Amino acid sequence: MESYTYVNIFETKGLENLLVLSFLVMLVFLVRYINRPAKKR
């Protein structure tokens, strides 16, 4: 099953950049979410 597969790194670069950006934005939201206690009902 050993075979060489060529991966074109430029083909997915746009999506990867978007994913990294979304990670950074969502990380900020996650940190804010866990650092702020929920309002008591």
Place this chain on the structure above:
Amino acid sequence: MIANPTAERRPLDMLRFALSELKPRAPFLTPFNVISIPIILVGLVILAIRFTQGLGSVTNLNQEFPWGFWIGFDVVTGVALAGGAYVITFVVYVLKVERYHPIVRVTVLNGFLAYVFYAGGLFLDLGKPWHIINPMIGNSFGYNSVLFLVAWHFVLYMIAELIEFSPAIAEWLGARRMRAFLQSVTVGTVIAGFTISTLHQAGLGALFLMAKGKIHPLWYTEFMPVLFFVSSIFAGISMVIVEGTLSHRVLKDHMDAEHGEFDKLIFGLARGAALSMFAYYFFKALIFIHEHHWNLMGDRWGNLYLLEILGLTLAPCFMFAYGIRNRSLGVVRWAALLAIIGVILNRLNISLIAFNWFSPNHYYPSWQEVWITAMIISCEIWVFRWVVTRMPVLRKATGFD
């Protein structure tokens, strides 16, 4: 008898004291003993067969599947779950977050015992176990091999963890001068131990780099070392949460007030687990896109992958976050349990389930392999219980600062 030395004990007194501590203290017929003693006794018989008749007599290993349950679960998974020791010691001794100090000793003890017993698992899996010394003495061993690195790191890290834990042994024995010396080398040992630990956590992932073409493409990636390291952070923290919760219920009588407040630390631990899981999830997503894996979805391998990534990584990550925000210990504990199951599934997928995935033959562990694993876990709990009920692990030693 609890060690309460006010003066340095003489070596002979220490030996006499240590021997007196070997006597059992608690009632013998506890539920754990009733279950674990038969497991250990039958396990000893299986081990005798394994060492006299060979690996093939008790395992389902063969030339196609040379690594089985003992490597996949005991070694590869067990080391990831023991990652709590390097995380907590780094947080306490290097980042100086003192509020986690009460759980340092118990976490280091857990980590040390895990390594000792999992290295034992490795010993059982070698066709010629006496060759285990070869990497240490450089006898016919490839110095550029990842296994060479992992073997040395295992030994060095076990020594580092023993040194980190040894002040507790010195306090128990009443060896004040030895304890003062061991305390003085703790920070240096922690830094060395942390470095070694991160490297061999990644090294275990690097072991599988050679298996390209054997591991299903959804799990094989050249970033496996990074993924193994990052996942060991939240695996270790989750294990600390679960083990701490269990031992604070079972061993409550052996704790002082400071050590009994574990619940207050859980949310801080959960925060670390949630953030590292979140980063891990995005690493996986990046690799998924980069490697064009959309076309691998839809079959049973794709479903298994989604279960691992969405059900047992992203879901517990959000459960941790929800539990922290709403101060719900129950949700955090369930999240920790799911995260542990997720890491176990990930390691088993790489080393067993998705290994030789295209082959018409499949490996399933024999009942003896599972039994020996249960025996190893039982022995580890026996030793852990013995140490915790005698040494100052969950309480401060009287007479020491």
